[in-house]
Amino acid sequence: MELNVISYSKITNNKVIYKGNEVSIQRTESSWFHDIYRSLKLSYPKFFKMDHLSKAGFLASELLLQEEITDRETPKKDIAILLMNRSASLDDDRMYQKTIQDKENYFPSPAVFVYTLPNIVTGEIAIRNKIMGETSFFVSETFSPKQLYQLSVTAFTDPDIKRVICGWTDYELNNCDVFLLLLSNENKEGIPFTINNINNLYK
């Protein structure tokens, strides 16, 4: 099966990369993610309700898909989403724990609770783009190009799937490491999807 990387994006604590080029972000006193959101001129108020992991994944997906998905209204059954990370939803789990820690001040936050699963980020990307293909999320101790390669190839065994958004979306304790790839089994242009190339693009 011939698969090609037709787009890729990366967000770290201080850099935003799209197809290998650094994206200029106007820094303000606001948070890093909010500065990225405004620099990309996005308009999606639900973004502000997301946890850090979803914000990071969402922003990387907006970059990734900017030239590929222009119609957000039509349901897309031919795209799957497959993401991985190391920290699961620990960042949000800790935040939720704080809301239930003190018996005298016990106010569990529903808005925080809904993000205490790492796969919510796949749902946020799917909802935004009306992606109806399968979504999956795996937790792995380290970033493994081999695992990412094998799982992504498996996603294409579904005959309806023509494109896969795959990658690594990790956020914990203010450390952001997000790397997304858009794969296609139809588009002959792009970078061949191999373990080596995943490694090279991630660096």
Added chain:
Amino acid sequence: MDALILELKKEIIEVLNLEEITPEDIDENAPLFGEGLGLDSIDALELIVLMEKNYGIKLNNASEGRDIFKSVRIMAEYIEKHRTK
């Protein structure tokens, strides 16, 4: 009442992360749900938590919120009558 309405608008913006909305943007007589602010069911639960945490008002069931959260003004009137802190 006006002071409570303003306080409530600020609290709603903060707890619901309505980042790009200012108190002046919220019409105290407009419905909170269904249009305008575009709030969802999770936001409704957050408002229930806000009522208890900030004003000591415990709603016994979520359906009570349907009447109380009709608008900021109705919410403020309810708070003024029932607040314990």
